[in-house]
Amino acid sequence: MCQSSNKHIPLTGLPKDEVLSQLNQFSETDVDFKKGRIWSLVYYLGEEHDQFLKEAYSTYFSQNGLNPLAFRSLKKMESEVIRMTANLLNGDQDVCGTMTSGGTESCLLAVKTYRDYAHPSIKKPEIILSSSAHVAFDKAAHYFNIKPVRIPLDQDYRMNTQLVKKKINRNTICIIASAPSYPHGIIDSITALGEIAQKHRVPLHVDACLGGYLLPFVERLGYPIPKFDFRVPGVTSISADIHKYGYAAKGASVLLYRNIDYLQSQFFISEDWPGGVFASPTLLGTRSGGAFAAAWAVLHYLGEQGYLEKAQDIMQTTQKIQKGITAIQGLELVGEPMMSVFAFTSNDKKVNIYAVADRLELRGWHIDRQHKPECLHGMVMPSHKQIADQYLTDLKQSVAEVRANPSYSYQNGAAMYGMISRVPLRHMVKKQILMMYKQLYGAHTIFPDEQSMSIEKTTKQKSGLLNKVTPLLLKAFLNHTKNKRR
Numbered sequence: 304m305c306q307s308s309n310k311h312i313p314l315t316g317l318p319k320d321e322v323l324s325q326l327n328q329f330s331e332t333d334v335d336f337k338k339g340r341i342w343s344l345v346y347y348l349g350e351e352h353d354q355f356l357k358e359a360y361s362t363y364f365s366q367n368g369l370n371p372l373a374f375r376s377l378k379k380m381e382s383e384v385i386r387m388t389a390n391l392l393n394g395d396q397d398v399c400g401t402m403t404s405g406g407t408e409s410c411l412l413a414v415k416t417y418r419d420y421a422h423p424s425i426k427k428p429e430i431i432l433s434s435s436a437h438v439a440f441d442k443a444a445h446y447f448n449i450k451p452v453r454i455p456l457d458q459d460y461r462m463n464t465q466l467v468k469k470k471i472n473r474n475t476i477c478i479i480a481s482a483p484s485y486p487h488g489i490i491d492s493i494t495a496l497g498e499i500a501q502k503h504r505v506p507l508h509v510d511a512c513l514g515g516y517l518l519p520f521v522e523r524l525g526y527p528i529p530k531f532d533f534r535v536p537g538v539t540s541i542s543a544d545i546h547k548y549g550y551a552a553k554g555a556s557v558l559l560y561r562n563i564d565y566l567q568s569q570f571f572i573s574e575d576w577p578g579g580v581f582a583s584p585t586l587l588g589t590r591s592g593g594a595f596a597a598a599w600a601v602l603h604y605l606g607e608q609g610y611l612e613k614a615q616d617i618m619q620t621t622q623k624i625q626k627g628i629t630a631i632q633g634l635e636l637v638g639e640p641m642m643s644v645f646a647f648t649s650n651d652k653k654v655n656i657y658a659v660a661d662r663l664e665l666r667g668w669h670i671d672r673q674h675k676p677e678c679l680h681g682m683v684m685p686s687h688k689q690i691a692d693q694y695l696t697d698l699k700q701s702v703a704e705v706r707a708n709p710s711y712s713y714q715n716g717a718a719m720y721g722m723i724s725r726v727p728l729r730h731m732v733k734k735q736i737l738m739m740y741k742q743l744y745g746a747h748t749i750f751p752d753e754q755s756m757s758i759e760k761t762t763k764q765k766s767g768l769l770n771k772v773t774p775l776l777l778k779a780f781l782n783h784t785k786n787k788r789r
């Protein structure tokens with residue numbers, strides 16, 4: 304499939320049609336998300352919805368949300384999205400916030416806000432979060448020089464609240480909970496955490512990036528959902544990704560605070576810069592007007608009724624798939640997921656779950672593997688309704704094949720993931736991934752294929768173990784990208 308790559312800006316511009324046709328060709332090698340054989344990355348509602356989002360987006364395509372006074376239209380949209388989301392999450396009149404470019408920006412900002420909100424005597428700030436809280440908080444800790452204190456999960460895969468109490472100290476700037484967590488789809492005990500947070504006077508951020516626009520509707524449909532939003536005393540902020548289950552265009556998330564006392568610590572103002580007095584509400588400078596417009600538009604277009612209908616479809620399909628999984632001998636869910644996100648694992652020594660993933664990928668599914676515990680990830684969209692039966696059939700066959708062929712557990716992805724889930728090999732993974740990234744982003748490769756990502760190039764170390772892992776890692780990585788190109 305190797306296509307020639309363009310290395311120079313063409314001397315004279317090419318015809319519009321030719322450029323667009325090239326663009327379209329590139330996507331031929333991508334994962335085919337429109338058929339729904341994927342359980343992450345895209346929240347696709349179909350061509351009609353996409354077309355609507357594109358129209359809304361392009362209406363404010365050139366506008367910039369950096370300066371709220373220049374484009375009042377965007378500030379109005381932002382304020383309305385914030386207000387509607389605050390109401391959805393049961394915030395009172397004081398709840399306020401900003402739109403951001405995505406969940407990661409919301410998570411980064413929440414941590415930065417609480418660092419600056421904390422008493423200036425705190426010189427070594429710490430955040431307390433569960434081991435399953437989103438990795439974006441590690442990124443935040445890494446960027447902002449904050450110590451992440453990861454709390455193990457309890458037997459229900461929730462953050463262990465007893466340990467939270469023990470770990471709070473005078474350096475704690477906030478507690479972070481998930482509603483639900485990305486890896487297992489489990490909602491932390493937000494009410495208990497709210498009590499702890501209030502008692503110790505530390506802020507509590509609820510990462511509802513996944514659940515913010517879905518849980519309220521699932522609750523209205525009558526499913527048992529523990530309270531996770533501003534109804535819980537002690538919750539001081541919530542992040543909710545409107546570009547996930549809000550079905551907006553990518554590049555939009557919402558970050559809400561209980562009141563302006565918290566939000567004001569988020570703002571950045573510089574009065575000395577030669578470019579003039581500069582103020583910025585969020586992490587980015589230029590903010591895409593299109594993302595604001597599409598987010599505003601989708602709330603109005605779908606309405607509560609639309610969100611409820613999607614939630615109904617999603618939950619029915621989720622329950623069907625979960626029932627189907629647990630009916631397959633050797634498989635079980637990880638904990639008791641309450642929304643549309645879940646993980647499942649093997650409880651049978653003869654069924655290596657990573658080998659099951661390999662077999663599913665051979666059948667054209669794009670599978671996300673997780674570790675600790677070793678499991679596969681699922682995230683249901685309305686479109687999965689049509690392919691749930693096919694998925695369960697393929698899953699059942701895959702499990703049977705793995706059971707009948709022990710060697711599958713020592714091949715391909717299964718071998719690689721089996722190895723990296725074991726210490727000390729895990730420590731080497733970081734090095735290996737760094738090398739892979741250096742190849743991916745280095746000056747000489749546009750997109751690596753098996754030749755350009757030669758194993759020799761990446762293994763200068765003498766370690767025998769490393770030499771074993773590297774080829775497997777590369778192979779699994781390349782298999783992965785190949786699967787994506789189906």
Ligand SMILES: *Cc1c(COP(=O)(O)O)cnc(C)c1O
Nearest residue numbers: 405406407437439485510512513
């Ligand atoms: C997706 C997600 C994030 C990060 O959001 P991005 O939009 O991918 O940057 C953070 N927290 C949770 C729970 C998520 O699911």
